Amino acid sequence: MTVWGINQSQHILEIAAHSLAGEIAATEGDFEVAIDQPERAEQVYRQDLLEFPENGWTFFGLSRRATDGQPQKVLNSSSCSKTGFFQF
Numbered sequence: 001m002t003v004w005g006i007n008q009s010q011h012i013l014e015i016a017a018h019s020l021a022g023e024i025a026a027t028e029g030d031f032e033v034a035i036d037q038p039e040r041a042e043q044v045y046r047q048d049l050l051e052f053p054e055n056g057w058t059f060f061g062l063s064r065r066a067t068d069g070q071p072q073k074v075l076n077s078s079s080c081s082k083t084g085f086f087q088f
Helices: 009-027 038-051 056-066 071-075
Strands: none
Touching: 038 056
């Protein structure tokens, strides 16, 4: 079964399980486990762009990686194009 024709139910449940594990770890103060690995996240975002080249969430994730996760740097980034997407 897929959601919106692109997301398999199993993958959605796997994401939910990882999210829950991260939330529990953060609540317990185990931030090494709770926080994603930035290098791995960047790799996943770039792979996603190959399949979905205009995915706004992927662009946002890459912009956070490019600016060390600083929201203000993302908003002030000169890499933001006229179309609202980021150049990488």
